[in-house]
Structures are given as structure tokens and as C-alpha cells.
Amino acid sequence: MAVSAGLAAAVIPLTSAQAASATGELRADQVGYANHDTKIAYLMTSAAVSGETYRVLDAHGRTVAKGKVGKVSRGSWNAAYPDVYPVDFSRVTRSGSYRIVMSGPVKASSGRITVESGAALYGTLVADGVNFYQNQRDGAQQVKGALNRKPSHLDDARATVYQLPHFDANSDNGDIIKDKALTKIGGPVDVSGGWFDAGDYLKFTFTTAYADDLLFASARSLGRQAPASLTAEARFGSDWLNKMWNPATKTLYLQVGIGSGDAKGTFFGDHDLWRLPQKDDTDNAPADRYAAKNRPVFEAAAPGAKISPAIAGRVTAAFALAAQADAAAGRTAAARAELADATSLYVQADTHPKGDLVSAAPSSYYPESIWHDAMELGASEIVLAEQSLHRPRADYRPYLVQAATWAKDYLVGDSGKDTLNLYDVSALAHADLATAIRRAGNPSGLAVSRADLVGDLKAQVAKAAKASSADIFRAGGNATDFDVDSHTFGFISTEALYRQVSGDRSYQAFAGEQRDWLLGGNAWGTSFMVGAGTTFPDCTASQIPNLSGSLNGRAPLDVGAVVNGPNSTDFFSDGLGDLQDGTRKCEHDSFTAFTGHGSEYVDDVRSWQTSEEALDMTGSAILAGALQASVR
Template sequence: MDRRHLHRSIAPAALAVGGGLVLAMLPYAAAPAHAATTGQLRTDQVGYATGESKIGYLMASGALSGETYKVVNAAGSTVASGTVGGASRGSWNSAYPDVYPIDFSGVTAAGSYQLVASGPVGATSATFQVESAAALYGTLVSDGVNFYQNQRDGSNLVAGPLNRKPAHLNDAAASVYQTPSFQSGGNGDVINGSSLTKIGGPVDVTGGWFDAGDYLKFTFTTSYADDLLYASARALGSAAPAALSAEARYGSDWLNKMWNPSTKTLYLQVGIGSGNASGSFYGDHDLWRLPQADDSDTASADRYAAAHRPVFEAAAPGAKIDPDLVGRVAASFALAAQAEAATDPAGAATELADATSLYAMANTSPSGTLESAAPNAYYPESIWHDAMELGATEIALAQQALGNPAATYTPYLTQAATWAADYIASDSGKDTLNLYDVSALAHADLVSALAQAGNPSGLAIGSAALVADLKAQVASAAKVSASDIFRAGGNYADFDVDSHTFGFISTEALYQRASGDAQFAAFASQQRNWLLGGNAWGTSFMVGAGTTFPTCMGSQIPNLSGSLNGAAPVDTGAVVNGPNGTSNFTGGLGSLQGGMKKCEQDSFTAFTGHGSEYVDDVRSWQSSEPALDMTGSAILAGAVQSSLTGSVTPPSPGGRSYEAEAAALAGGANATGCSACSGGKKVSAVGGGSGGTVTFGGISEPAAGAYRLSVSYLSVGKAKQATVTVNGAAQTVAFPETDPSSYGVVGTVTVTVQLAAGSANTVAFSASSGKSAPDLDRIVV
């Protein structure tokens, strides 16, 4: 299991498929209040699908008698009611010895609701939505992509609400160093010696994503994350947001820099965590700063941590490379080839060549520790058959997508089947889909590749065995879930429960798609419910999803660029580690690291129970640090579940979905009232030209108050600024002036506006460009 590297120490703009200016209004997330009372109501704070089971949880300080509940809609009307009865599901902790389920599955109409309990306890839930499954899961996709944009390194950034700026441009001419030796004991990442030994360079390793709350860049985690993004875009097909595909491309572009096919060299990572024992040089985890400060850091002690970050090799040039790395990175190249096969066959062929050249370098008889990071303790990997199965499978699928003959891809299918059989024989049952086990994705894709090949005989394994192993992975978690008070299928007393739980949701959809068996669909919904608020702590573990979510993450950029304790802006889409074993918090969280802004929501500890604790605190790497793999798991879960129900719907504030159903209006035209309402939703669209005005009739959803207006410009062109006027109050916002390499989000900015209820709200906007007037395609309220 991951002992993620130690530090010493509301929804975003809607993502559109088309180009233009996209505006989405989001309510401020109030700072959570968690004073222990006689009762707490827990629900999925994002919402429930119209036809699925809907269970709330009443945590009580004792056995209940005479408690009732009701479900109230946005108009204040009761749409369902009943008695809180039956047996308690068990004791969570001494303060909440009884937890009662409340089944309100009869509520199926789309809308906004609250669950209210009355009687001896009395409690009210957060507001949640009932809507389509595609809309619910669409939140995970679009919000998760936002986090990846915030994690970008280099010059091609999305400024966003966190005001990201170019960083680590010195990575363009980085030096390669011999992998150092590390001291044993402690956190295991202190380097021996007074300096690092340079062995090569310069190499260009600009770009990529920061791994977690730090600024390190790992081939191991980036390739896993990129595999998930490409798989997500492929699952959604034409419904995939343009920004998702662009982000997957951003990841593989960096991995292309980390693999040099001419010298057969794969680079392992950029940067070091901690410095050396004497303190003559520091590591990334010894500093707390914004990334743009690093290139101009002239301190001698920071030379490896900031201004001139080292690059390490996975193996010597031309030497065989550990298979866990090879399989994941080769899969990323092959997935890129699949994505480009129809539109850029030549580019796809190049990606495929990179995949096959790297795949051929795998050491398939490894001994000792598998290489994943320096030090290996950051990401200790123990299995590899799954990664090689994934690499071989994606290569075969890429060759099929390019129309290559069976003689070309059959050897890879043969090898993929062999690795799958080895995984099932040696590794199955030890883990499920997460950073350390990619078998679920590999199995599902191998089933697809075999089907396209006509299900050839004579392989080490066939589709039936692959589907059976997928089922076993889901069934094992479903069994755990059935006996848990809040129906959690993961181990919340260990690391990475959130990543594993999103993995369950993905695996259920992959199994359902491969088998047609939907018997575990309710289990997948229960896992989403737990992740997004239906848990003992009453919080969503994805930033911006729901009413209460992490606001004090152990992450430098939001801590130093965002607002704290729930105020805007926040690092929307970030998924944190989540609850963890109480022993990991022994001794407290320590003092603030130099440069940290104090931010804490430590009252979550009132809900510590079952050996598990959750702390939302900038110092809490144990539970509140976000990472690429965790958020990538959420994106894949959203995408593959959406692919079962149809197209993904970009979410609006609080999970509500508004599609642009009105006829496109010419620039400068007006739309008054609600002439394009659907199901009570007020929608309008603007297309063509560089500006316009839209007037919406009395806004009742969302309610009156302060809102964040997120403005995104999507184009190959260059937008310099936009002016947004809401009810007469004008604000001008500047966009970054960097042209993207491909069609996608150029930048996102955020302004604060006031909306009134019961009267018209007029939103006027315009934009200008250094080249030509950009198109403003859609406004969504």
C-alpha cells in the first residue's frame, strides 16, 4: 500500500465541447460547521440519480423512538415522509452509538431537495439534487479535469481562478544525475552524501503535471493518470469534453519527453523530495512556495530543489527497464495513438512506434524492488503483470484502430493474455483498481481487443476468465460494503481509500459493459454516495462537489493562491487521500511549515470512529493531500459510468444541469424571460459574434446571493480580455495570452457577482482579441 511521500510539515466553469466563452454561476461554499449535536444527517451532497436507491443516514446519540423524516423540495413542499424506524446499523463511535438508514427512494422527480428529521434528535441534511446519472457523473469528469489544469507545470498553463503562472522553465535544460542512495529509517527520503553526481544532460523535461501537493513530477504516477484520462475520453466518445482530451494530450506530450527511443532511455522523475542529512541542500518537501518562484531561486541550498531540478533515469541507456513502468508508459503512448488514429494517422503511427519501442525494453524477469520513484518508498510497487497486460492490450487496440493486419497485433494479444493469466494466478485478490493495480482496465480493454480480433483460440486466457476476474474484484468490495454502516467498500483505516473507492465505481462499470450484468449497479451508487457526503464525516472528498468539501488541503498552490477555509477560489476537482487509520495521526499534525498559511477544519475529528480519522488541515498529508492518481480515478469513474447511461452532461452549480436548448442568438441580441425552459430550468444560448446580452426571468434556482461567475475561453485563437456586466455592475477580466497547441481551454478567470431572486437578472458580456473577435458560444446560469 502507498505510504504517500511525506511533507514536513463550487463547481468550476462548465466544460463545453464547442469553442467560445462559457459562463457558469456557482454558490460560495460555506465553511463547514461540525459541532457535535444529538444527531447528524448524511446524504450524497451532489445528489442521486432519478431511478436509483436513495439512502440517508441519521447518526444519533442514542436509540430512537418517534423520530420522523420528510423530504422537502426547493419550494418548501414535502414530497415524501415517514418514520425513522427499524434497527440501528450499529455504533460509529461513543458520541454516535446508533446510525439509522432513511430510505427515500420513492423520490424520483428531478429537482433540489433536503432531508429533514424531526423528533427527539432533529437534523437537516445538506441540499442535494435528483437528476440523471449522466449529470451526476459528469461532475466528476469536468471538475477532475479542472484539477489537472491547475496541476500543470511549464509555460502552457491554464491560469484559472488560482491564477497559475509559468513555472520551472529551467526544466528545458535539466541535468541528469545518478540516482542517489537514501538513508534508512524515518521517512526514508533523506539523501546520503554532500552532492548529487551529474551523469548527463541537458534534457528538456518541461511541462507535465505536479504529482500531488508538491512540485515533483513522476513518470510512474503521470503515466497512470494519463492512461485514465485517455480511457475516460475514449469511453465518452463524441461526448467527451474538449478539455479532457486536451489534458490527456498534455500528459502524453510530457511522457514523450521522458522516453528517448534513440538512446533507449526512460527518465524516472524530475526533482527530489528531501535534501541531505547535513542540510547542505534541500528538497522539494523542505520548501513551501508558489512554483513560479523556483527558477529565480539563487540560494545554494535550493539548487536541486528549485532552480535546477535533477532528472533521474529508470535504467541506464539501453538497459532493460522494470516492467511496471514500461507497461504504464507504453499504454499511454498507445492510447494516444488510438485517440489520433482517425484524425492523424501519421501522428498515431509515431505514438505507436514509441509504445512498441518502449514495450520491447521491459525486463520481464525482475528481481528485488520494482523501480517507481526515487526513493522507491514514495510509491512502493510490488506487482507488474497487470501493467504489462495493459501495455500490450493498448498496443493491440492501437494497431486495430489503425487498420493494421492481424499478424501485427496478434503477438501483442498473445502476450497480453499471458500477462493476464499470470496476474490472475499470482496477484488477483490482493488489490483492486488504483495506482498500484491496473488489472481492471487492462482486463476490460483486453476483452474488447479480443472481440475485435474475433476471439482467437489458443491464448493463455479468454474473455470469460477476464470477465470473471472483473466480477470477483467488484464482488469482494460489495461484500465489504454490505456489512459497513455507511456501505463503504474500501478500507478507510488505510491509505488511498478514496482512490480505491472511485476504482470500485469504475470497475463496476467496466464489468457491466463487458458482461451486461448490472447486479452491482447499486453498489457503485453507494460508493459514490459515500465519497460525496454519505459518510460519517459528512463531507465530500472532492473539492467543489457538494456543500462541504476539503478546503485546507495539504497542497501549496491552493494554500498560497486560493482563499482559505471555504472561501473562493478553491482547487475545484481535487480528490484527497481521505480518512486514514488513527495511528497515522498519533502525536498531532505538528507546526506549520515555513511559508504555510494556516488553514484547518479539525472539528471533523469529532467523527473519528472504526479506527479511522479524517482531518481537513494544510498539515494533514495523512488525509487531505490531493494527487493525480486520486483525481484520475474520479474522472474514470465518472466517464465509464456515464458511458453506460449515455452522454456526459457538463454540470452546473450544485450538480444541476442546464443544456443550451434555446435557438442560437446573434451577437448583441436579447433573450427576455424564460422562453426556452425545460423542466423548469432556465436556459439560453448565445452564438456568433463577440458579445451579447441575456436576460433571465426571476431566478429561483440558485437562490439570491453572492456567486462566483467562472468564465472560460475555449479556442485555438487568443482572447485577451472579457467584460462581464451583471445587473449593471461591470467587471473586466483578463485571459492569458498564450496560444494553446490545440483546441482547448485557453484560460479561466473568476469574478464575484450578486444575483437577485424573483426578478430579472441581466448578464451582458463582450470579449476582445489580439487577432480577431472570439466567438462567445454559450452562457449557462
């Protein structure tokens, strides 16, 4: 994000009339700050100010800190807020509840600000994020929760396998099916359970595997401090992935369901309906035959054929991480079974892929362009699983060699293009490979060294930190592109992974700044995680929270859900469109007053651009919380 005015912008003195009419907004991390964090709030003003002061009040209204706000603005956000001033209250270190009150030309105050231990602060992100995953469950094993979840899509237990349909690449999302009907090629198969991918009811192996990798890695990082709900949810994910992989026939199923139907409306897809998921079990409408009760299953490749490495690597990692968890818990037989699943899938990966990488149907839903990172992650987790089971070095040496080779290929061809998120798992892969190498006694002859891996982790953090230093609100991500929240939580995770393997604390403050931006210290003054802070997404583009609760009452919150976050104003040029049939109106469009730097945020049930929840985005928050809570 470019700063439209330099960070050293000159202060133009106000006339007395201007000073009297200046208004402002105070932005701060609404969830809280760790005791010894650098603590910065931001005062957005309608005109340049000087002589502004602040006081920090404790829960009893007593002043515990005070100071002057600097005269130098960090830059202009938009025409309504041409100046933004940092308010540094880092001297407040004692745990407690506080409030910041501004005095001077601008009268503004913050909501409650909590100061607490890092473990407590980040532990909230983990617990709330797991709650979202529980709310995303499909099948019979439900956690009722505040959203009153009920069993759904029970017919997935005997689903039909269909040939991948032909999609019209020229349709709006490239997901309109050209075929008049789907072609049955197999089944029945049991693909019940799993998680809904986002605000819809599709289930993707690609995104589920990534999410499960993050949950298992989070539980592993927290160790005995991991909440039981986290380990249970990670296991719920791997149980479904085990249904999607058949080692006997060497078949990996790609997904359950289709997004859209055919061009003539002969049949519909999931995105054509707005309903609670349990309604599908009794939907016998002919046009809904593939969208509701009898959802199709597709293969990632023909039985026995090589499988796209981007998805094979992620699922392999999930199985191997499950094996590590089993081994740590003393469930040796289960660990061996999970490891066998991991190795059987790993060897089926197509490591000389041609054409588009397979991630979803259509691929436009999740267009993946790199794969060495996924294979590095899969091989690294196999090594760590073998080591957890105390296997001899000769058994895991081949996987260690291959993991290092994939890492080298990533460093040569892919490094610098992306950072930790659904499409790039290199940060987690690098850190775990570095651990595997250390546990193996730092053997020679590998394609990369631990120093190479640590160096790339540092480069990823350093690049984001440089962008952060130039941004008005210290954002390291690009708020004019999709998945900025996922990337930003990824920065927090990568900093912890880098610190873990290097001992370097140089970027610890940067990680805190990214958390602050995500949880309220941004231009919009909102947290991007439902239920976190005082202002948060309340009208997410998701069916279950939208339709839960009474029509005239407030719907319960989908606590823990992370939304996409701000996005380019270009994506809103045609408006939000009409409400889909069955959707309850919900909008908080006042955030558009804070549109700036080409970035817009809208809290509206129609705003898939900024307000849709998803597994990958919330998983990134869980991992960030777990790693930061546990790293030293």
C-alpha cells in the same frame, strides 16, 4: 472496516428524558443522486430512537415524499454516535432540488440534494477533476484559472541528468540522501511541462503515466461527449511522457526533482520548501540548487538497459491510448508515431525483474510490488491501437498473445490482493483485453478467455460489495489505510467496466453507494472532492491553493482535487506538527468528533495523512465519472 455493533443491533427503549436530549446528524450524498438510484441517507444519533419520521421537500418547500425511519440501527459508529439509521427516499425520482427534514426525538435536516440524470451527475466529476489537472500543470503552457497559475520551472527545458542518489533507508521517509552532492551523468534534456504529482512540485513518470492512462480511457469512454478540456489535458500528459522517453537511446527518465536533501542540510529537496512554483525560477540560493531552479532528472535505467515493467507497462499504455485517440480523430500519422513509441518502450520492459520494482526515487514514495497487470495493460492498448489503425491480425497477434499471458500470470499470482488504483491496473487491463479479444474474433489458443477476464472483474466488485454490505455507511474500502478514496472511485470504475463487458447490472446499486460515501454519505459528512457538495476539503495539504489569493481573504478553491480521505488514527498519534515556514494556517479540525472504527479524517493543511491532493486520486474520480456516464 469492521462494524463494532451488528447490523441487527437491538433497540433499547429511551426514557422520556433521553428522548428529549437525543441529538443527531444527517448524512447524504451532497452532489446528488441519479433519478433511479437507490437513495439512502444516514441519521447518526446520540442514543437509540424510535418513532422518527422524515419528509422530503422540493425547492418550493412542498412535501414530495415522507416515511418512517426503521427502528433497527446499522450499528455504532463511536461513543458519541452509538446508532446510525438508514433513511430510504428512493421513491423520489424526478429531477430537481430537495431537502430532507427529520421529525421525532431527533431534529436534523440535510442540505440541498440534487436528483438528476446519471450523465449530468457523473459529468460534474469529470469536469471538476480536469480542472484540478489544469491547476497541476508545470511549465509555460498554463491555464490561469481561479488559482491564477503562472509559468513555472522553465529551466526544466534544459535540465541535467544525475545518477540516482543513495538514500538512507533508516530516515523517517527513507528519502534523506546520503551523498554530499549529486553526480552529473548527462543532459541537457527537455523535461518541461507535465503535472505536479501532488501537493508538492515533483514530477514522476510512474504517476503521470497512470493518470494519463485514466484520462485517455475516460475520453475514449465518453467519445463525442468528452469535453474538449479532457482530451486536451490527456494530450498535455502524453506530450510530457514523450519527453521522458527517448526511443533513439532507449532511455526512460524516471522523475524530475528530489523530495528531501541530505542529512547535513548541505542541500535541500522540494519538500523542504513551501512556496508558489514560479518562485523557483528565481531561487539562486546555494542550498536550493537541486530543489528549485535546477532540478535534477534521473533515469529509470541506463540507456539501452531493460526497464522496470511496472513503469514501462504504464507508459506504454499511455502512448498506445494516445495512438487510439489520434486514430479515432483521423490523425493517422500521429497515431502511427505514438504507436511506435509504445512498441519501442514495450520491448524494453524487464519481464524477469529482480529486487524492488522501480517506480520513483526513493521507491518508498511509491512502492510497487506487482507488474503483470501493467504489462497486460500496455500490450492490450497496443492491440487496440493496431486495431484502430486497421492493421492486419498478424501484426497485433503477438501482442494479443502476450497480453493474455500477462493476464494469466496476474490471475495466478496477484488476483485478490488489490483493486483498481495506482498500484493495480488490472481492472482496466482486463476490460480492454476482453474488448481486444472480441474485436479479434475471439481467437483460440490464448492463455486466458474473455470469461476468465470477466470473472476476475466480477470477483473484484463482489469482494468490495460484500465488505460494503457489512459497513454502516456502505463503504467498500478500508478507511484505516491510505488511498481509500482512490480505491473507492476504483470500485465505481470497476463496476462500470464489469457491466460493460458482461451486461450484468447486479452491482449497479453498489457503485452508487460508493459514490454516496465519497461525496458526503459518510460519518464525517463531507465530500472528499474539493468543491463537490456543500462541505468539502478546504485546507488541503497543497502549496498552490494554500498560497493563492490574499492573506486576509479566502483563498480560491482547487476545485476537483480529490484528497486521500480518512486514514488510520495511528497516523495521528504524534499530532500534525508545526506549520512549515511560509505556510498559511488553515484547519477545520471539528471532523475529529466523528472519528470511529479506527479511522480519522482531518481537513488541515498539515494533514498529509488525509488532506493531500494527488494525480492518481483525482484521476480515479474522472475515470469513474466517465465510465458511469457512458456505460449502458
